[in-house]
Amino acid sequence: MDRRNLFVVGALGAAVAAPALIGAPAWAGDDDRMRPSTRRPLVIGHRGASGYRPEHTLASYELAARMGADFIEPDLVSTADGVLVARHENEISGTTDVASRPEFAARRVTKTVDGIGITGWFTEDFTLAELKTLRAVERLPAVRQRNTVYNGLFEVPTFEEVLELRENLSRELRREIGVYPETKHPTYFAGMGLALEGPLVAALRRHGLDRRDAPVFVQSFEAANLRRLRSEFRVKAPLVFLAGAGTPFNDPRPYADYLSPAGLAELATFAQGIGPEKTMVIGRLADGTLGEPTALIADAHRAGLKVHPYTFRAENQFLPVDLRNGTVATDYGRLLDELAAYIAAGVDGFFTDNADLGVLARTLAA
Numbered sequence: 575m576d577r578r579n580l581f582v583v584g585a586l587g588a589a590v591a592a593p594a595l596i597g598a599p600a601w602a603g604d605d606d607r608m609r610p611s612t613r614r615p616l617v618i619g620h621r622g623a624s625g626y627r628p629e630h631t632l633a634s635y636e637l638a639a640r641m642g643a644d645f646i647e648p649d650l651v652s653t654a655d656g657v658l659v660a661r662h663e664n665e666i667s668g669t670t671d672v673a674s675r676p677e678f679a680a681r682r683v684t685k686t687v688d689g690i691g692i693t694g695w696f697t698e699d700f701t702l703a704e705l706k707t708l709r710a711v712e713r714l715p716a717v718r719q720r721n722t723v724y725n726g727l728f729e730v731p732t733f734e735e736v737l738e739l740r741e742n743l744s745r746e747l748r749r750e751i752g753v754y755p756e757t758k759h760p761t762y763f764a765g766m767g768l769a770l771e772g773p774l775v776a777a778l779r780r781h782g783l784d785r786r787d788a789p790v791f792v793q794s795f796e797a798a799n800l801r802r803l804r805s806e807f808r809v810k811a812p813l814v815f816l817a818g819a820g821t822p823f824n825d826p827r828p829y830a831d832y833l834s835p836a837g838l839a840e841l842a843t844f845a846q847g848i849g850p851e852k853t854m855v856i857g858r859l860a861d862g863t864l865g866e867p868t869a870l871i872a873d874a875h876r877a878g879l880k881v882h883p884y885t886f887r888a889e890n891q892f893l894p895v896d897l898r899n900g901t902v903a904t905d906y907g908r909l910l911d912e913l914a915a916y917i918a919a920g921v922d923g924f925f926t927d928n929a930d931l932g933v934l935a936r937t938l939a940a
Contacts, residue, residue, distance in 0.1 A: 616923030619643035642933035752789030847880035862895035884925035
């Protein structure tokens with residue numbers, strides 16, 4: 575069977591035969607949690623299947639699971655009445671129809687979030703009942719025009735609804751679907767009296783998910799947030815430190831310091847993994863083409879940490895120059911080849927907007 579035919583079989587099979595592709599869950603067993611996985615890398619549905627549906631909707635999460643994703647990933651922010659909901663940011667003008675709702679026009683304000691001035695509408699200024707009257711829209715309409723056909727169809731889901739969906743899909747698909755929540759702007763929300771940690775931990779415990787071997791990773795860009803979850807809230811579920819360029823909010827240490835061998839050893843005292851921006855794992859050359867792996871995977875594995883880079887997307891504009899097809903930024907490029915490079919480099923999982931292609935890439939690598 576040639577590569578093209580395998581692509582067709584894999585793309586069709588990802589949605590209907592996912593249990594056969596996934597194999598044993600990569601989080602199984604307490605001992606496995608503390609060392610790099612020897613199993614196939616996890617496919618993490620980034621904001622669900624956000625390449626095909628408006629992000630952070632139950633429809634997006636469900637589609638990711640049906641495509642074969644091991645985990646679905648909700649970003650969590652708070653409402654005015656302290657309920658955790660799934661939105662990429664607390665400013666929601668780009669992900670809901672709030673700007674077209676005259677009844678909420680007066681809620682448009684300018685705030686400083688993590689040191690950055692932002693004008694718009696914010697979840698913490700709405701009760702859950704008010705948010706439920708809004709409808710989700712595609713965040714990147716110029717990139718994913720086809721997703722706009724779903725604008726106005728889906729509500730803003732609560733974290734509780736995401737966890738219930740996870741349970742229902744796990745039963746239906748006869749395999750464990752994991753959940754990978756991110757605390758968004760935890761210092762900011764704590765300063766408003768709407769700390770995210772308590773509701774997050776309570777929800778995980780209600781659903782029996784605060785265990786070392788649970789299909790859960792709790793992620794944050796703030797090390798202090800993860801430390802607090804571990805020390806103050808005594809969270810047993812695995813924690814993942816996210817990293818990008820620059821410095822975490824309200825932290826004098828740059829991300830690069832945390833990802834040094836010494837920093838990774840320190841992270842391993844309270845976390846089980848790292849989620850670096852993907853170019854930290856395999857860099858880009860000066861001409862924009864894909865380079866060689868850095869030492870980060872080896873250093874992290876030496877410290878006992880898993881490595882889950884973000885974010886893998888199919889469109890040309892998100893790919894290295896040498897993996898693009900044609901010159902149209904929104905056309906699909908060679909995501910399978912990019913993922914093949916990262917899988918060969920030894921990642922333990924990866925965040926992708928295209929769960930079906932992530933599953934296929936893993937299958938091809940195997």
